[in-house]
Amino acid sequence: QVQLVESGGALVQSGGSLRLSCAASGFTFSDYTMGWYRQAPGLGRELVASISNVGGNTHYLDSVKGRVTISRDNFKKMLYLQMTNLRPEDTAVYYCNLGIEARPLSWGQGTQVTVAA
Secondary structure (H helix, E strand, O other): OOEEEEEOOOEEEOOOOEEEEEEEEOOOHHHOOEEEEEEOOOOOEEEEEEEOOOOOOEEEOHHHOOOEEEEEEOOOOEEEEEEOOOOHHHOEEEEEEEOOOOOOOOOOOOEEEEEEO
8 A cells, every 4th residue: 555654844933944754655666756745725736856766866946946955765765855944935734745747646644844934
């Protein structure tokens, strides 16, 4: 059974940092490009960052470039998102899933990131 479990979200002050984690199971994690997505209240889900299956290629949303780093551990089947210098506009529920070119797996419950001004 495919499962994606996100964690690490919290309430932080503007300028703060967080590290999000995603535990994947039920599929061959190392075969796939993975991505972190977010959905703010009233808005659609957007891709924040993606990383190729062996980690050689990464891509970032323009608004997070220089503040966010995506990484993965294929042995542990884990995906990470290190976020620094957080801004109120980063407030959203964050999800992990396959990269945007693939049909998404079942979405997890996500992890809430709230950045206070």
